[in-house]
Amino acid sequence: MFHREAGVFKTTYGADMALYPLPIAKWTVVALAALFVVIIPLAVHEYYLSILNLIFIAIVGALGLNILVGYTGQISIGHGAFMSVGAYTAANLAVRLGLPFWITLPAGGLMAALIGVIVGMPSLRIKGLYLAIATLAGQLIIEWTINHVPAISGGAQASIEVPRPSLFGISLNTQGHLYFFLLFFAVLAIVATLNLVRSRIGRAFVAVRDQDIAAEIIGINIYRYKLLAFAISSFYAGVCGVLYTYYFGIANYEQFQLIVSIDYLAMIIIGGLGSVLGSIFGAIFVTLLPIAIRIFMEDVGSLFFTQGEMANVISGLRLGVFGGLIIFFLIVEPEGLNRLWRNIRSYFRVWPFSY
Amino acid sequence: MSEDLQFLLALVLSGASIGLMYSLIALGFVLVYKATDAINFAQGEFVMLAGMIVVTVLGLEGAPLIAAIVVVLLAMIGFGFGLERVVLRPLLGRPVVAVIMATIGVAAMLRGLGPITLGIETRALPLPIGDEPIVLGPASLPPIQILGAVVAIVFFIAFSWFFKKSRMGVAMRAVADNQQVAQAMGINVERYFAFAWAMAGVVSALGGIVWGSMLGVDVQLALVGLKVFPVVILGGLDSIGGALVGGLIIGIVESLAAGYLDPYVGGGTKDFAPYVLMILVLMIRPYGIFGRRQIERV
Numbered sequence: 001m002f003h004r005e006a007g008v009f010k011t012t013y014g015a016d017m018a019l020y021p022l023p024i025a026k027w028t029v030v031a032l033a034a035l036f037v038v039i040i041p042l043a044v045h046e047y048y049l050s051i052l053n054l055i056f057i058a059i060v061g062a063l064g065l066n067i068l069v070g071y072t073g074q075i076s077i078g079h080g081a082f083m084s085v086g087a088y089t090a091a092n093l094a095v096r097l098g099l100p101f102w103i104t105l106p107a108g109g110l111m112a113a114l115i116g117v118i119v120g121m122p123s124l125r126i127k128g129l130y131l132a133i134a135t136l137a138g139q140l141i142i143e144w145t146i147n148h149v150p151a152i153s154g155g156a157q158a159s160i161e162v163p164r165p166s167l168f169g170i171s172l173n174t175q176g177h178l179y180f181f182l183l184f185f186a187v188l189a190i191v192a193t194l195n196l197v198r199s200r201i202g203r204a205f206v207a208v209r210d211q212d213i214a215a216e217i218i219g220i221n222i223y224r225y226k227l228l229a230f231a232i233s234s235f236y237a238g239v240c241g242v243l244y245t246y247y248f249g250i251a252n253y254e255q256f257q258l259i260v261s262i263d264y265l266a267m268i269i270i271g272g273l274g275s276v277l278g279s280i281f282g283a284i285f286v287t288l289l290p291i292a293i294r295i296f297m298e299d300v301g302s303l304f305f306t307q308g309e310m311a312n313v314i315s316g317l318r319l320g321v322f323g324g325l326i327i328f329f330l331i332v333e334p335e336g337l338n339r340l341w342r343n344i345r346s347y348f349r350v351w352p353f354s355y
Numbered sequence: 356m357s358e359d360l361q362f363l364l365a366l367v368l369s370g371a372s373i374g375l376m377y378s379l380i381a382l383g384f385v386l387v388y389k390a391t392d393a394i395n396f397a398q399g400e401f402v403m404l405a406g407m408i409v410v411t412v413l414g415l416e417g418a419p420l421i422a423a424i425v426v427v428l429l430a431m432i433g434f435g436f437g438l439e440r441v442v443l444r445p446l447l448g449r450p451v452v453a454v455i456m457a458t459i460g461v462a463a464m465l466r467g468l469g470p471i472t473l474g475i476e477t478r479a480l481p482l483p484i485g486d487e488p489i490v491l492g493p494a495s496l497p498p499i500q501i502l503g504a505v506v507a508i509v510f511f512i513a514f515s516w517f518f519k520k521s522r523m524g525v526a527m528r529a530v531a532d533n534q535q536v537a538q539a540m541g542i543n544v545e546r547y548f549a550f551a552w553a554m555a556g557v558v559s560a561l562g563g564i565v566w567g568s569m570l571g572v573d574v575q576l577a578l579v580g581l582k583v584f585p586v587v588i589l590g591g592l593d594s595i596g597g598a599l600v601g602g603l604i605i606g607i608v609e610s611l612a613a614g615y616l617d618p619y620v621g622g623g624t625k626d627f628a629p630y631v632l633m634i635l636v637l638m639i640r641p642y643g644i645f646g647r648r649q650i651e652r653v
Binding site for chain 1: 394434442445446450451452453456457458461462463464465466467468469470471475568581584585588607614617618623626630633637638641
């Protein structure tokens with residue numbers, strides 16, 4: 001990540017696809033691991049840990065959506081709903097059957113994958129704009145169903161309180177405990193995605209995205225891979241929903257409305273479509289931006305708005321800035337923050353002897 | 356007439372008038388798709404913006420309704436032109452998905468910044484047509500629904516004429532059919548793209564007035580836009596007549612679902628039935644009732 005190479009010396013496909021492009025990359029990973037496992041939890045205040053926790057959860061969801069949109073070239077405006085499927089599955093299992101998180105978490109993911117495949121089914125016959133509309137319908141129908149079926153939603157206000165996950169007999173109550181819990185899943189998701197996209201499946205996804213007809217001709221079963229992309233992507237989304245549920249201690253459909261789907265689309269567009277690092281950048285950016293806006297508005301906005309209006313102004317400003325950034329990045333830099341990062345890196349690769 | 360039949364007729368009539376109001380908004384969507392092949396996910400937000408402009412102008416001292424209507428028409432035309440120039444034109448030739456995401460971005464922006472600049476609280480948009488329900492056979496409809504339906508029908512006739520007969524309309528159809536050939540025939544494609552967005556702005560301005568008057572103007576008004584998708588999928592994305600028929604069907608289905616199913620499931624089927632119908636249509640006949648049978652499939 002931070003290393004510099006003097007040129008491209010790769011002579012085999014194996015070297016080109018390796019997880020660590022250079023031996024030094026392993027040391028970067030070790031350094032990052034030390035930073036996140038040892039230094040940050042010891043040195044950082046609880047409030048900042050809670051922000052990091054939200055970022056970890058967002059990374060899982062953004063990676064999932066990026067597999068579908070960035071790598072496979074399908075679109076989904078229903079990822080918020082897939083998250084809610086995972087969240088309510090896990091919440092029901094945890095509360096009614098008392099199952100621990102290592103069962104509810106994959107169960108939530110698998111349920112979301114199943115629903116995702118069903119919603120993604122139209123992608124077999126139609127593409128692009130029709131698919132966008134179909135997933136939008138999926139989002140609205142799932143939202144409605146959860147809200148109107150007490151058996152799923154737990155009745156009052158469609159929310160279920162969930163006990164915190166416990167590990168080795170310790171209930172993960174504090175932000176510090178949850179930090180390690182969520183860090184583990186974020187790293188797992190990152191490694192899994194890195195390996196997925198350099199495998200046969202990942203390259204098939206990219207082929208479907210770039211030229212679907214050509215992909216079919218070279219023997220990729222498009223239907224299977226499109227559905228697989230939907231399944232994997234919504235599995236991530238489901239896991240992300242479960243993590244939200246455990247993090248907040250409550251499953252509530254209001255956390256997973258259409259606006260969340262748009263947030264996640266914003267993440268991967270701002271971060272960079274079709275890139276793991278981009279998903280991480282996007283998750284960080286989109287999680288931090290509302291906090292920055294809130295701090296800014298509390299200082300500056302009080303000159304223009306009363307205290308009562310402030311909440312509305314902040315949420316409106318947040319949505320407006322997201323929208324503006326989506327448009328900006330689509331037009332100006334379709335590869336997102338990841339591209340900017342690569343530009344910076346390649347600038348420093350030959351620095352200070354640029355010529 | 357038996358009581359059941361009267362109930363049914365009342366539901367159908369009220370559904371039909373609401374449905375025509377849906378088709379008015381769907382018309383804006385179809386105009387853009389027909390001419391530019393772009394899916395506009397911000398149609399509901401256009402309507403919201405128009406409604407907000409109207410109530411803001413009406414809120415000024417002594418501004419008559421007619422002034423507000425003129426202002427909103429001009430503003431929405433300008434908005435349509437500007438949007439095309441700033442957002443859509445740089446995306447020409449990019450994948451469909453990019454345009455979809457850009458309009459989602461526009462939607463988020465309008466929904467976020469509109470209320471901040473034009474007023475957050477719900478405001479009424481009074482039209483001088485009274486509140487006395489008009490009795491129409493077994494149904495009694497609020498006058499605003501009648502007005503909305505009438506406006507929708509007038510617009511449909513006008514646009515059908517425009518696309519069939521006028522020089523500009525024919526040019527727009529040519530652009531929609533094949534951009535390169537149209538350009539070779541000397542049609543300024545980009546200019547007609549801009550016209551299409553401006554026309555969507557005009558339709559949304561009218562939609563904003565009638566819907567704003569019925570529901571009140573605030574950010575929730577944008578949710579009307581979500582009903583556009585079932586309407587246009589059912590009718591066919593590029594068919595003006597399809598928007599009319601689709602709107603009627605969706606309105607009636609919604610009204611029947613609310614009338615007959617709500618007592619059993621505890622309400623809310625109104626927001627549910629149109630999408631189920633839409634999914635079915637997508638599975639069986641994705642190009643809709645009147646749409647071009649040209650579905651890209653792989």
